[in-house]
Amino acid sequence: MTEHEQIEFDVLFVGGGPAGLAGAIRLMQLAKEEKREIEAALIEKGAEIGSHALSGAVLNPVALKELIPDYREKGCPIEADVRDDEFYYLAPDRHYPIPFVPRYMHNRGFHIISLSAFCRWLGEIAEEMGINIFPGFAGKKVLYGPDGKTVAGVRTGDKGLDKEGNAKGNFEAGYDLIAKITVFGEGARGSLMKEMDRETGIFSGKMPQLFETGIKEVIALPQKNYFTASRGNDLHFMGYPLGFDTPGGGFIYEMQKNRIAIGYLTALCYENPRTDPYEEFLKFKQHPFVADIIKDGKVLEQGARTVSTGGYFSMPKLAADGAMFIGGAAAMHNTPGLKGIHISMKSGMLAAEAAVDALKRGKFERESLAAYPEKFEKSRAKTEMYEGRNFAQGLSKKGILKLLYLGSQYFTQGRGVRDFMPAEADSSTLRPLKTSPVLYSVDPKSIDNVLHVDKLTGVYLSKTMHREDQPSHLIIHDKDVCVQKCYPLYGSPCTRFCPGNVYEIETEEAQPRLKLNPSNCLHCKTCDIKDPFANITWTCPEGGEGPEYRTV
Numbered sequence: 001m002t003e004h005e006q007i008e009f010d011v012l013f014v015g016g017g018p019a020g021l022a023g024a025i026r027l028m029q030l031a032k033e034e035k036r037e038i039e040a041a042l043i044e045k046g047a048e049i050g051s052h053a054l055s056g057a058v059l060n061p062v063a064l065k066e067l068i069p070d071y072r073e074k075g076c077p078i079e080a081d082v083r084d085d086e087f088y089y090l091a092p093d094r095h096y097p098i099p100f101v102p103r104y105m106h107n108r109g110f111h112i113i114s115l116s117a118f119c120r121w122l123g124e125i126a127e128e129m130g131i132n133i134f135p136g137f138a139g140k141k142v143l144y145g146p147d148g149k150t151v152a153g154v155r156t157g158d159k160g161l162d163k164e165g166n167a168k169g170n171f172e173a174g175y176d177l178i179a180k181i182t183v184f185g186e187g188a189r190g191s192l193m194k195e196m197d198r199e200t201g202i203f204s205g206k207m208p209q210l211f212e213t214g215i216k217e218v219i220a221l222p223q224k225n226y227f228t229a230s231r232g233n234d235l236h237f238m239g240y241p242l243g244f245d246t247p248g249g250g251f252i253y254e255m256q257k258n259r260i261a262i263g264y265l266t267a268l269c270y271e272n273p274r275t276d277p278y279e280e281f282l283k284f285k286q287h288p289f290v291a292d293i294i295k296d297g298k299v300l301e302q303g304a305r306t307v308s309t310g311g312y313f314s315m316p317k318l319a320a321d322g323a324m325f326i327g328g329a330a331a332m333h334n335t336p337g338l339k340g341i342h343i344s345m346k347s348g349m350l351a352a353e354a355a356v357d358a359l360k361r362g363k364f365e366r367e368s369l370a371a372y373p374e375k376f377e378k379s380r381a382k383t384e385m386y387e388g389r390n391f392a393q394g395l396s397k398k399g400i401l402k403l404l405y406l407g408s409q410y411f412t413q414g415r416g417v418r419d420f421m422p423a424e425a426d427s428s429t430l431r432p433l434k435t436s437p438v439l440y441s442v443d444p445k446s447i448d449n450v451l452h453v454d455k456l457t458g459v460y461l462s463k464t465m466h467r468e469d470q471p472s473h474l475i476i477h478d479k480d481v482c483v484q485k486c487y488p489l490y491g492s493p494c495t496r497f498c499p500g501n502v503y504e505i506e507t508e509e510a511q512p513r514l515k516l517n518p519s520n521c522l523h524c525k526t527c528d529i530k531d532p533f534a535n536i537t538w539t540c541p542e543g544g545e546g547p548e549y550r551t552v
């Protein structure tokens, strides 16, 4: 049996996104204020802090100001301040400026950031303050104490296994990182939290989790471009190509050096199994108005992520025995405002405060960590999330009902005509292929692999790397389900919803066969969420692999 060396900490943060990093910094601030020795660590599955944090985003600086009031002086990497918002409805060939920008989408004065650069900066501060940062270490398994239910830490993945799971010459066993308190900030659809839900029901009694898949790029534009003379530098789009019934939309943010971040999100409640979020992104870029903004540009970097949009009612229990849950992993996001970084940061900071209280008392069961959910309930972050509590659910409705629900929510601080509005899990919404309309695809001749790139070029531009000779991190529970049920009924939607071209169906022989290319995986988790038979489980591959986002 493999021996796993044990390392002990007071607090362990799992995930080096804004939630975990803000939490780690707050923890060290409190330790300094109270002159307490706190041994804390943070693990991140990417090769570096920030390498799995994808390109441009709008940051409401409310939590940052509280955490690091002199953030500008400390060199916070800000791409641009939002000078104004522009909001458009896209019809197939036209665009219509929407004069009324919903209040939650007012971003003037907020900051446009590269999330990757922002996380690297936070990581440096956390490290300077004494956090032990371990990039390249993926949490593979939750460890429990002798009672079988108190979280005792996390085991990191073994490195150097071959495809069959046998140790090779360079084998390095994972570590057992033992902690009094483990704070999970894995990002949307955290694999460890999914495992914990099976074992301890942290999501039980909650609304289903809802997600959107976003494809994003950083594009270099000519020196004279749309933003040279535009009113706003924070552009949002609704309408084309998804239309009215399937939620989703696009954005373009101005960045430094004539660069932009552009992205398109497709809600995973879509019904047509022919839907391909990557194709929707290409169609968005080729809309005449958008095409004019990005003309003569060159894609520098591409990537994909899911965003957890289910909102307040889909949040898990925020504390368990020995554990707390923060950020996107805990469904924290202001869905109507299309922003979540500030809420994630605040959740990490509140968890850190509760951790210090618990360390003082020397008690780490759920009740002793309850200060975190209590503080969250009293926070502005909760107020924001509570206002959007029925938003994604209303957005998933069709036709006039959608307008009725969203309109009434707008004027009743989120309550609408139906509070605690139910929604189906994203894995349950697909209709059979034969009753689903054929969707048009972009003209293959328009793919020049400069401004419009295909999926495989996108994988290349994400700098995704995985060692080929290792056990697949994508677990297909029953391959017969893929070919005997999913293929005839839905036409294998995994071959379309995956932006990394990881899934292929080979049909040369009498029986179709599923082929996997796990080394292309962008770690977006769409397959884990949208597979209609829940037949795919995404797990962390060896630490230090996956995308390497760091263009800016």
Ligand code: SF4
Binding pocket: 474, 497, 498, 499, 500, 501, 502, 520, 521, 522, 523, 524, 525, 526, 527, 528, 538
């Ligand atoms: Fe995303 Fe899954 Fe494809 Fe990886 S295999 S890129 S997680 S859909």
